[in-house]
Amino acid sequence: MGSWKETCENFIKYLKTQKNLSEHTAQSYRSDLKHFLQYIESAQISEPAEVNLKIIRNYLSQLYEAGYARSTISRRLATLRSLFRYLCQVGKIDNNPLVLVRTPKQTKYLPQFLYSTEVNDLLDNPAGKGKLEIRDHALLELLYSSGIRIGEAVQIDVGDVDFERRSLRVKGKGQKERIVPFGNHASAALQWYMMEGRPLICGKKNPSTTEPLFVNWRGKRLTTRGAYGIINKYLKKVAPARNLTPHSLRHTFATHLLEGGADLRSVQELLGHSRMSSTQIYTHVTGERIKAVYEKAHPRAKERK
Structure with missing residues (x-):
């Protein structure tokens, strides 16, 4: 798992330096990535190149079965999209497994306001x-x-x-x-x-x-x-x-x-x-x-x- 953690930290550094990511947003990314790495560890996947469409879909299925809100699943999926896009850019992987994954439809809530x-x-x-x-x-x-x-x-x-x-x-x-x-x-x-x-x-x-x-x-x-x-x-x-x-x-x-x-x-x-x-x-x-x-x-x- 050492290479995964190093890859994720390099990804966060890239976002902070190249995309001007705030520390607050960086913590949100870290939280999502930590959750994904726990799944990767349980699935015994040691390298980013081993991740395919089936593995991503299994991960999303686990999130749905665990009762996570669609907004949370969408955010974690967006984090993974950014990660694997970055991995393609730096040559860590040849194909992005997220390309064929659809973002779940959001439940629309009207914002609460004061009278x-x-x-x-x-x-x-x-x-x-x-x-x-x-x-x-x-x-x-x-x-x-x-x-x-x-x-x-x-x-x-x-x-x-x-x-x-x-x-x-x-x-x-x-x-x-x-x-x-x-x-x-x-x-x-x-x-x-x-x-x-x-x-x-x-x-x-x-x-x-x-x-x-x-x-x-x-x-x-x-x-x-x-x-x-x-x-x-x-x-x-x-x-x-x-x-x-x-x-x-x-x-x-x-x-x-x-x-x-x-x-x-x-x-x-x-x-x-x-x-x-x-x-x-x-x-x-x-x-x-x-x-x-x-x-x-x-x-x-x-x-x-």
Whole structure:
């Protein structure tokens, strides 16, 4: 198995250097590859060239039988596609066994979002004047106002915020930079955090431009996991019965923009989506909501008794 592990590590290095893969995504690839290598070990396959279509199909069958979600199977299959494409490029194998394998059809779920009243409750929730509540309020306001990902928010440095233009420099997937605007409420919350909350947490004022914007209670950069925990805490208070996640704030941002009359292309740019298909899901969300409102309000929309 030594050659397999070495091959997979070389593959990860290739993705990080040539494809600008983030460390978070690299860990996801490693997890998928580790699972595949366990199967390869049990099947006593020592070299990549020994892997054929039958072996790949047997592996996928095991995933289905184990009850994995289609989204998980699709992701693991995508990882294997990338791996074997790489092996072809570097001359480790002559034929790619994944060429004839179909990707399973995805179960389509509409993204969960918050209603306007829930957003107001959420943003009013960190009501205390403590240093951590000031930080939490600024984080929540910024996420709803800008639609950025949690992972993008924690990467923001002090120098990435332009209060005069009310804009952020954000590093998205693949370390692609984009400029994102934010609103008055977020600006006020961020400025209050920079003047009062952050100095109390870090024990100093006037941070350098390269220091992290959002910090944990020890004054170190807030991690993605830490931010998730903070946001989940407030979501549970606002909507304990709903299956909301921190990513729901990004969904809410996009849904509310479209409902307010924004065009799809602008929303795509703001979200940092490389493909329009990623943004089009929100047209289904707004369509479903409009339909629900119609059926509730129109006297001839209800079923006849």
